[in-house]
Amino acid sequence: MNIFIRIRNRINCRIIRWLLKSAVVFEVDSYKLYTAVKDAVKGTSAALEIEILLREEKTHEKLIKDIVTGRIDCSGIKTSLKKIPRIHFKSIKAIEPLGEDVLKRIGFRLNDAVKQEKDSFRFYSNLYRISTMRSVKEAFRFLAGQEAVHLLVLQKLMGIKDDNSG
Numbered sequence: 001m002n003i004f005i006r007i008r009n010r011i012n013c014r015i016i017r018w019l020l021k022s023a024v025v026f027e028v029d030s031y032k033l034y035t036a037v038k039d040a041v042k043g044t045s046a047a048l049e050i051e052i053l054l055r056e057e058k059t060h061e062k063l064i065k066d067i068v069t070g071r072i073d074c075s076g077i078k079t080s081l082k083k084i085p086r087i088h089f090k091s092i093k094a095i096e097p098l099g100e101d102v103l104k105r106i107g108f109r110l111n112d113a114v115k116q117e118k119d120s121f122r123f124y125s126n127l128y129r130i131s132t133m134r135s136v137k138e139a140f141r142f143l144a145g146q147e148a149v150h151l152l153v154l155q156k157l158m159g160i161k162d163d164n165s166g
Contacts, residue, residue, distance in 0.1 A: 097159035
């Protein structure tokens with residue numbers, strides 16, 4: 001590999017690590033929101049979806065922290081992504097909206113979670129667009145895709161039809 005390409009990749013990786021330091025906050029905040037919602041949906045059909053959201057946010061946090069701290073080098077991101085267990089929601093179309101009584105108690109938290117997921121999606125999508133390293137682009141595409149699914153799940157739980165306002 002050309003020395004200039006290696007230098008460029010190192011600089012890009014440092015920039016990505018610096019940017020990702022702020023992304024950890026998204027994942028931690030989302031985890032806190034879903035933890036607060038978890039008890040309110042216990043015993044409902046939404047309990048599994050919230051549990052999956054919790055696990056995925058924790059996985060994102062670990063991935064980002066591993067990149068930021070250098071445990072995962074930017075060139076090794078693609079391999080690390082393959083090791084992430086894929087947690088699948090049942091068909092998103094089959095997700096039932098929460099009842100009015102539950103929404104009255106936690107609707108404000110779900111609204112906060114929707115805002116958080118939209119912000120995360122925008123952040124990762126923008127990083128995907130500006131990144132020049134293929135493995136890093138793949139990581140941001142993966143994270144943006146997961147946040148988009150989280151947003152759809154939340155909207156279904158809240159009884160919101162597809163919202164493309166992003």
